[in-house]
C-alpha cells in the first residue's frame with residue numbers, strides 16, 4: 001500500500017490535507033495522526049471493516065479494545081448513560097489526556113470494544129486530531145500508531161518507521177507534548193477507578209471523586225491468570241529490542257549500582273545503554289548514556305520517555321539499565337510504562 005505522508009502545524013492546520021485524510025477515514029481507510037499523548041492510528045469507529053484494518057496493520061491482539069476519539073461533548077449517541085462523575089471529568093479535563101470508560105450502545109461495533117460492553121472515549125486536545133475528527137464526521141477509533149509491543153510513537157518519524165506502507169495516510173505534526181498515553185478511568189463503577197495512569201493524575205481525579213483509586217492489579221507484576229479490567233495492561237509493551245532493567249532506590253545508590261552493573265556487563269562483552277537524568281548523566285563513565293530530562297520536571301521525562309526507549313534500537317546495545325522515578329503524580333504513569341517495558345525487572349538497592 002502506498003502511504004501518503006503530510007506534515008501539518010497545529011497552529012495553522014491545512015484544511016485541504018485534513019479533508020483529504022478525512023475522506024480516507026469516511027471511505028473505511030486508516031490514518032495516523034498526532035495527539036498530545038502519543039500518535040494515534042485512526043479509523044471510523046463505527047465501521048467494522050475499517051477497525052479491522054487497524055488491528056491488522058499494528059498486529060494488535062483482537063481482545064485489546066480501542067479508544068474512540070470525539071470532538072464533541074455530546075456522546076449520548078455512543079453510550080447508554082453519562083454519570084455525573086463522568087460529566088465532571090469531561091468538563092474539567094476535556095479536551096485532554098483522559099479517557100473515560102462508559103457502557104456502550106449497540107451502534108459501537110463489538111470489534112471496536114474487543115467484545116466488551118463498555119467503551120473508552122476521549123476528546124484530544126491536539127488541534128490536528130480534533131480537526132480530523134470533525135472533518136470525518138464520525139468518532140475515530142485510535143490506538144497508538146506503533147506496531148504492537150513497541151514503544152508508542154511521539155513524533156512523525158516513529159510513525160513512519162512502524163507504519164509506512166501499512167496505512168493510507170500519516171499526518172505529521174509537532175511532537176506529542178504529553179508523551180505517555182491517556183489516563184484511563186472507569187466511570188461505570190463508584191468510586192471511579194484508574195485503569196491506566198497518565199498525565200491526568202490520581203491526585204487530580206480525586207478533586208472529582210475523593211475516593212478515586214488506582215486498580216491495584218496494574219501496579220505490580222501480572223500473575224499468570226491476570227485479567228485486568230483494561231485488557232491492554234496484560235501485554236508486554238513499550239519494549240525496545242534490548243531488555244530493560246530498572247534500578248530503584250536512593251539516587252546515589254542507584255548510580256553506584258548501575259555503574260557496577262555496567263562494568264560487569266562490559267566484562268561479558270555486552271554493550272550497555274543507560275537511561276539517566278540531567279542530574280546524573282555525567283556520573284556514568286565510558287558508556288552510552290541518554291538523559292530523559294531533569295528530575296525536577298517529570299512532565300518532560302514523560303514527554304521524552306518513548307523516544308529515548310526507541311533510540312536504543314539503532315545503537316545496538318545488548319541491555320538497557322534505567323533509573324527509577326518516584327511514583328507520585330505523573331511519576332506513576334512514567335513508572336507504569338517503564339515497568340512494562342522492563343517486563344517488571346526491577347532491582348531495589
Ligand code: AMP
Nearest residue numbers: 065118119120143144229230231232233
Ligand atoms: P492504546 O490506545 O494502544 O493505548 O490502547 C488502548 C487501551 O485502552 C487498551 O490497551 C485497553 O487496555 C484500554 N481500554 C480501551 N477500551 C477499554 C474498555 N472498554 N475497558 C477497559 N479498558 C479499555
Ligand code: MG
Nearest residue numbers: 143144145152
Ligand atoms: Mg498502544
